[in-house]
Amino acid sequence: MGNNPAVRNKIEVKNLTKRFGDLLVLDKINFTVAEGEFLSIVGPTGCGKTTFLNLLSTLMPSSDGNIFIDGEVADPTKHNLAFVFQEPTCLPWRTVRENVAFGMEVKNVSEAEKEERLDRIMDMVGLTDCASLYPNQVSASMIQRIAVARAFSVDPDLLLMDEPYGQLDVKLRYYLEDELVSLQNKLKSTVIFVTHNIEEAVYVADRILVLSNKPTNVRAEVVVDLPRPRNPMDPKFVEIREHVTELIRWW
Numbered sequence: 001m002g003n004n005p006a007v008r009n010k011i012e013v014k015n016l017t018k019r020f021g022d023l024l025v026l027d028k029i030n031f032t033v034a035e036g037e038f039l040s041i042v043g044p045t046g047c048g049k050t051t052f053l054n055l056l057s058t059l060m061p062s063s064d065g066n067i068f069i070d071g072e073v074a075d076p077t078k079h080n081l082a083f084v085f086q087e088p089t090c091l092p093w094r095t096v097r098e099n100v101a102f103g104m105e106v107k108n109v110s111e112a113e114k115e116e117r118l119d120r121i122m123d124m125v126g127l128t129d130c131a132s133l134y135p136n137q138v139s140a141s142m143i144q145r146i147a148v149a150r151a152f153s154v155d156p157d158l159l160l161m162d163e164p165y166g167q168l169d170v171k172l173r174y175y176l177e178d179e180l181v182s183l184q185n186k187l188k189s190t191v192i193f194v195t196h197n198i199e200e201a202v203y204v205a206d207r208i209l210v211l212s213n214k215p216t217n218v219r220a221e222v223v224v225d226l227p228r229p230r231n232p233m234d235p236k237f238v239e240i241r242e243h244v245t246e247l248i249r250w251w
């Protein structure tokens with residue numbers, strides 16, 4: 001998808017390099033993400049996934065190379081970047097609805113548009129019934145839903161997700177992953193989803209970027225051309241999962 005000339009590239013990463021002193025962590029990373037694509041990133045432990053997300057978020061400067069969004073150098077004052085982390089944060093003094101609204105308030109979305117988007121997104125992620133509760137009154141999965149809804153609600157140019165369901169049990173994870181994919185499909189957001197879990201990557205992604213060991217570059221790109229919802233027991237699913245696992249083996 002990212003290489004399909006018929007689909008516009010939303011994100012272009014060129015020769016992205018990061019050194020910490022003498023340690024070369026990311027070594028000339030190149031790839032593109034198509035508009036509306038769901039890209040997963042997997043790689044061996046310590047290869048620099050978190051560093052990579054920090055660079056993409058523009059929170060951390062690169063040593064070399066560039067990130068382009070819509071053909072322009074990524075700039076948080078111009079582009080809309082949203083994040084969902086493994087340990088989501090909520091403001092305890094705000095209700096669930098007010099917590100979802102927070103992202104739009106930061107981005108100065110008008111009051112009328114904010115209310116309309118809130119109604120829609122709260123409904124899409126099943127938060128409407130607990131809208132007036134406070135974070136300490138809802139479950140961990142509801143907190144993660146708040147973070148996901150808050151991130152999607154700002155209509156981001158790029159949504160970065162760092163193992164958002166890593167802490168949750170398997171059954172709940174599949175459920176939330178289905179919800180995430182359906183949300184992404186409806187809103188046509190461009191998503192980069194970092195995970196340690198290869199099965200999860202195959203379950204959610206249109207394409208998987210497999211990173212090498214340090215100094216890290218892109219080892220392979222694997223297209224996941226399977227219908228949704230996906231079945232992890234499907235032989236084609238298992239084949240892709242095993243292929244990616246083999247690519248990550250570095251010992």
Ligand SMILES: Nc1ncnc2c1ncn2[C@@H]1O[C@H](COP(=O)(O)OP(=O)(O)OP(=O)(O)O)[C@@H](O)[C@H]1O
Pocket residue numbers: 020023025044045046047048049050051052
């Ligand atoms: N601020 C820093 N200063 C020096 N070295 C750093 C810094 N941040 C990360 N590193 C090093 O960069 C490498 C990549 O770290 P990073 O945390 O990005 O990897 P990761 O793939 O996210 O790890 P994990 O798989 O454990 O989540 C590691 O060797 C780490 O020690």
